[in-house]
Amino acid sequence: TRLLVLRDISDRIVREQEMEAISRVSAALRSPAMREDILQAIVRQILELFQAEACAVLLNRPGDKELIVNAARGNWEHYLGETLQPFNDISVQVNNNRKPYIKNKPLEDPQFAHQAAVLRNIAAVACIPLMTQQVSIGVLWLGTQTPIEEKDIQLLTSIADIAASSLHRAELYEETQQRIQRLAALRNIDITITASLDLRLTLDILLGQVTSHLNVDAASVLLFNSNLQVLEYVTGNGFRTNTISRSRLRLGEGHAGLAALERRTIHIANLQESGDTSLRRAFISAEGFITYYAIPLIAKGGxxxxxxxxxxxxxxxxxxxxxxxxxxxxxxxxxxxxxxxFDDLQRSNMELILAYDATLEGWIHALDLRDKETEGHTQRVTTVTLQLAREVGVNEAEMINIRRGALLHDIGKVAISDSILRKTGPLTPEERAEMEQHPVYAYELLSPISYLQPALDIPYCHHEKWDGTGYPRRLKGEQIPLTARIFAIVDVWDALRSNRPYREAWPENKVLQYLANESGKHFDPRLLDTFLNLLNRLQNPQP
Known part of the structure; x- marks a missing residue:
């Protein structure tokens, strides 16, 4: 009876010790979230708990039958990142059949022949499967100086189960974090695509996401030139040299050319043995690349x-x-x-603008052909008006409308009869009244054309005067649009310096005196001062 009591007490103590050990290991594995931290905690706890000489955790590698050492301490630490070569067959066996392997005096096992160095100071070894959800994810190896008993196996199996659950939890956590990061990366690329039309910038950001989130060494993008039917390098990330920037492949040439031609992903497991005959073979060898993927970029079927x-x-x-x-x-x-x-739209828009402007210039040329005396006047006043507009700080975006307005300032004269337009003598009051309608005719001609509406101020208002005595609407002061006030100065200045059917061109000093006399009457005084300063700089450039 006493012996049974002692045995019961002894068993209870062992169970309590086991529970305490399991509790300690569980607590140590509960806090870390990342797999690497959990792996280090596993080998550290087991080494301390069993006073072992060596411990290693080997995990399955996707697509490979071998198990890789993911964490190790003691005699086996130098196998980290590799297979535990002396024990490889046993590791695979335990991983597959999910049954522990225990061997006291392992040197007596033929599988450990000639492994004295690996088993230095080790009298017993055990290999325990790491099981989670009825699946083995790897094995746990233990090497001790003392024999491994049945109770040790039970405790080690319990700890292996806890370790496997923790690793599975960490794997799920890391997969979730990776998905979140990848979704965030896709979102960042979406934002870049939406916010920027700079293709090089967008692709550089995308390649940065490719190399960081796919954990690859390098990536590049080749653009398809549909005119030449070739793939041309546009940008890359992670290369040691710039040799790839010279890439130019025909459809079907090399792996990338084949991916584009056949519109399918090409995967080369070993580039060094792929038999690629393209000119990039030397570059690939120099860079030391092994694995390669070529993914065709297809949008809208092209x-x-x-x-x-x-x-x-x-x-x-x-x-x-x-x-x-x-x-x-x-x-x-x-x-x-x-x-x-966007490039096509910009090109089309530019072509349309050029076509519009060519049409305007055609109109002006037709007007010049009708009135030979004013030929060249339009181009001259347009150039100087733009200079004066910039001088007074007009927004650069408005320059296109100022240019169009200046070019079309006298377009209303197409409605004036030749007898009035070409008359060499003074106009009668009736003829003068008809001539003063040309700004109205310009407005009526241009206002239905939507893209010319922003340019109407000059054709409609360039004969208004600062003091309100101009035509056609008798506008006064700042009621007159700024661009029309600017143009009025330049228009009169150039007209007085040019020959007309009814008078000779004035000398420069007489023109300037006239402009000065009209300050505050015909012209905006502030704008006139700015114009005269600009004119002085243009006529007397500083060395």
Whole structure:
């Protein structure tokens, strides 16, 4: 009876010790959120708990049958990031059959033959599967100086289960964080595409997201030149040299050319053995790239370019990695399409503006042909009016309307009869009244044309006077639009300096005296002073 009591007490103490150990390990693994921190906590706790000589955690590597050392301490620390080579077959076996392996005196096992260095100061080893949700995610290795007993296996298995659950939790947390970061990256690219039409800037930001979130060494974008039917380098990230900037591939040439031609993703697991015959082979070898992806950039059914991914080691991506790569490629294609649409729109708009301006100049040329005496006047006053407008601080965006208004200032004269327009003598009161209608005719002619409406002030108001005695509406002072007040000065200045059917051109000093006399009457005094200063600088440039 006494022996049974002692055994019961002994078992209770062992269970309490086990519970205390499990509680301590659980507490240590509860706080860390990242997998790396949990791995370090696992090997540290197990090494302390069992007073072990060595401990290692090996995890499955996607797409590979081998298990890789993700955390290690003691004798096996130098295997970190590699396979635990001497124990590899056992690791795979335990991982597959999910049953622990325990060996006291491991040197007696033929599998450990010639492994005395690895088992230095180690008298027993154990390999425990890391199980979570009925799936093995790796194994836990332990090496001790003392034999490993059944109770040790039970405790080690319990701790392995806790460790596996913690690692699974960390993996879920990291996957969630990665998804959030990738969604944020896609959002940032969306914002860039929306906010900027600078294709180079957008693609540079996109490639930065590619290399950071896909954890690859380098990436580039080749744009498809539809005129030449070639792929041309536009930007890249992560390259050691600028050799790739000279890339120019025909459709079907090289891996990128094939991806564009066949409109499918090309994956090369080992570029060094791929047999690529393109001119980039030497560049790839010099850069040391191993893994490669070429993703065709397609928008609205058309090929826009190719996104290239380069990595200097083996790359075993998961489905989410590939999905994110496809999403980035889609955004790159949209960015290229948007930029090209904007370029086409700008080009069309510029061509339309040039066509409009050519039409205006055609009108003015027709007017000059009708009135030979004023030929060249329009071009001269347009140039000087723009100079004076800038001098007084008119917004640069208004210059196009000022130019058009100046070019069209006398367009209303097309409605004036030749007998009045070409008359060499003084006009009769009736003829004068008819001539003074030409600003009204200009307004009636131009106002229905929407793109010329902002330019109406000069054709309609350039004969108004500061003191209100002008025509056609007798506007006074600042009732007269600024651009019309500017133009009125330049118009009179150039007209007086030019020959007319009814008079000779005035000398420069007489013109300037007349302008000065008309300050506050015909002309805005402030604008006239600015014009005279500008004229002085133009006629007497500083050395």
């Amino acid at each position: 090929i826009k370019g190719v996104l290239e991914i380069f990595h200097r080691s083996d790359l075993v991506p998961d489905p989410e990695w590939l999905d994110f790569l496809e999403a980035l490629a889609t955004q790159a294609a949209i960015a290229i399409e948007n930029a090209r649409l």
